[in-house]
Amino acid sequence: MEILAALGGLFALVMVWRTSARATRRAAEGAKAGVRLMSLAGRVIATAAAIVGVQWIVIAHPGNTTLLLAVLGVPALFASYTLTKALTVTTTDVPQQRKGRR
Known part of the structure; x- marks a missing residue:
């Protein structure tokens, strides 16, 4: 027994366990997804500060x-690229599965 x-x-x-x-x-x-978003937001803010x-x-x-005109036009292109990248979902987080599982 x-x-x-x-x-x-x-x-x-x-x-x-x-x-x-x-x-x-x-x-x-x-947490990885959250860090990715905050990293992108930091880059957007840094780029905007440089442009300004x-x-x-x-x-x-x-x-x-x-x-x-160059100073107002060229950064507008960078800003539009950065905003497009920030607002576009480019990856999907798919959980990895162990080998042998179906």
Whole structure:
């Protein structure tokens, strides 16, 4: 009887361990998606700050119309690219399955 109780306890311990490992894996995958989003948001903010800085310098020191148009036009292209990339979903996070499972 004690052997059966020990085997039952061991079985329960293994099941709890497997369940916690799956939950940990799901939490890690969710965290990866959140970090990816925050990294992209940081790049968007840094790019916007650089654009605003360059535009501010050129607008504060007027004189060359071509330079002014370039400073306003070229960053608009970068901003549109960055915004398009930020708002477009390019990957899907599919959980990896172990080999042998169907």
